[in-house]
Amino acid sequence: MAGTDEADVLDVKIDPELGSILWEQAAYLPGYHMNKEHWLAILLDQVTDKEALQLLDGSYHLVTKGNA
Numbered sequence: 001m002a003g004t005d006e007a008d009v010l011d012v013k014i015d016p017e018l019g020s021i022l023w024e025q026a027a028y029l030p031g032y033h034m035n036k037e038h039w040l041a042i043l044l045d046q047v048t049d050k051e052a053l054q055l056l057d058g059s060y061h062l063v064t065k066g067n068a
Contacts, residue, residue: 023040
């Protein structure tokens with residue numbers, strides 16, 4: 001990201017194939033301070049609440065999949 005402005009960002013775990021598709025869009029970046037292959041940073045002011053919540057829900061399922 002260029003500039004010094006602050007941004008609200010949400011990091012979510014994703015399937016690497018989905019990440020490679022989303023990283024082509026301006027609202028999505030490789031996860032900040034995370035494994036760049038498995039984590040995605042969402043610029044919240046550039047996506048709908050529905051999009052962010054869908055990715056958050058998917059992230060929850062990926063993170064908890066092996067912990068049940």
